[in-house]
Amino acid sequence: MERALGSLDGKTCVVTGGAGSLGLAAARLFVSEGANVALIDLSLKALEEAAADLPTDRVELIEADVSRAADVARYVGRTAQRFGPIDVLFSNAGNFGAVSSIETYPEDVFDAVQAVHVKGAFLAAKFGVPVMNDGGSIVITSSVAGVRGDAGVYAYITAKHAQVGLMRCLAKELAPRGIRVNTIHPGPIDNSFQFAVEQRLGAAIGGDGTEFFNRIIPLGRHGTPEEVAKSVLYLASDQSSFVTGTTLMVDGGMSV
Numbered sequence: 001m002e003r004a005l006g007s008l009d010g011k012t013c014v015v016t017g018g019a020g021s022l023g024l025a026a027a028r029l030f031v032s033e034g035a036n037v038a039l040i041d042l043s044l045k046a047l048e049e050a051a052a053d054l055p056t057d058r059v060e061l062i063e064a065d066v067s068r069a070a071d072v073a074r075y076v077g078r079t080a081q082r083f084g085p086i087d088v089l090f091s092n093a094g095n096f097g098a099v100s101s102i103e104t105y106p107e108d109v110f111d112a113v114q115a116v117h118v119k120g121a122f123l124a125a126k127f128g129v130p131v132m133n134d135g136g137s138i139v140i141t142s143s144v145a146g147v148r149g150d151a152g153v154y155a156y157i158t159a160k161h162a163q164v165g166l167m168r169c170l171a172k173e174l175a176p177r178g179i180r181v182n183t184i185h186p187g188p189i190d191n192s193f194q195f196a197v198e199q200r201l202g203a204a205i206g207g208d209g210t211e212f213f214n215r216i217i218p219l220g221r222h223g224t225p226e227e228v229a230k231s232v233l234y235l236a237s238d239q240s241s242f243v244t245g246t247t248l249m250v251d252g253g254m255s256v
């Protein structure tokens with residue numbers, strides 16, 4: 001009996017931050033939907049550990065820094081050489097930075113956070129778009145932090161808002177080629193990235209940072225990486241064929 005076609009059958013997908021929680025969950029789902037996937041992250045060793053159970057004939061692991069143009073040109077070139085023109089570009093790599101009052105917020109941390117989220121997504125599009133198939137999809141991981149402000153979270157929240165501006169410009173420029181561009185906005189997810197944020201918050205408020213978030217999320221819990229991955233798949237696949245320029249909240253209602 002023939003295998004049923006997946007929603008990304010034969011598609012070439014790039015996932016940055018691919019050794020991390022949300023990138024890996026999306027990559028797993030993409031592979032299960034028939035895609036070939038290039039996983040990009042800072043350390044090859046971390047990528048090898050993360051992708052140990054993924055099929056090597058469908059996955060390329062590339063060590064690269066998304067904020068460096070030469071690295072981005074290299075990961076785009078290697079992906080296209082191995083799997084052909086890109087159909088899905090998932091710009092997802094991220095770092096968090098510091099939490100501090102504005103007068104003490106470290107300038108170097110601010111720059112480092114913009115470099116990964118904003119410049120990283122900009123460079124991915126700059127080098128990726130010329131080798132994308134018409135009709136492709138770009139998804140950028142913003143955050144619930146991309147639509148609201150919080151005292152002290154200057155670098156991260158600024159970067160997550162900036163990604164929305166980038167996405168809107170790209171959506172208009174690339175629409176004539178049928179390339180759709182959207183941001184996804186996860187709320188707090190049950191993983192180590194968020195846990196580190198909550199430990200800092202807990203120390204600052206003198207309470208349990210995880211409980212704090214559960215109280216302000218209408219659905220009353222954190223999301224899972226797999227729940228985010230399903231929403232990324234929706235934006236990456238033809239299921240969302242008339243959706244571009246949108247900000248998809250996957251936040252249990254936290255932004256309402």
Ligand SMILES: NC(=O)c1ccc[n+]([C@@H]2O[C@H](COP(=O)([O-])OP(=O)(O)OC[C@H]3O[C@@H](n4cnc5c(N)ncnc54)[C@H](O)[C@@H]3O)[C@@H](O)[C@H]2O)c1
Pocket residue numbers: 016017018019020021022023040041042064065066067092093094095116141142143144185186187188189190191193194
């Ligand atoms: N975890 C959450 O609750 C949450 C919520 C909203 C948004 N996000 C966003 O989701 C994305 C993925 O985060 P995650 O939760 O999987 O965290 P994670 O730390 O597990 O994954 C992030 C990955 O990005 C990689 N990375 C960082 N800088 C890089 C660079 N310069 N070049 C290449 N790779 C780099 C890291 O090495 C890491 O593997 C991030 O953009 C994050 O801001 C996360």
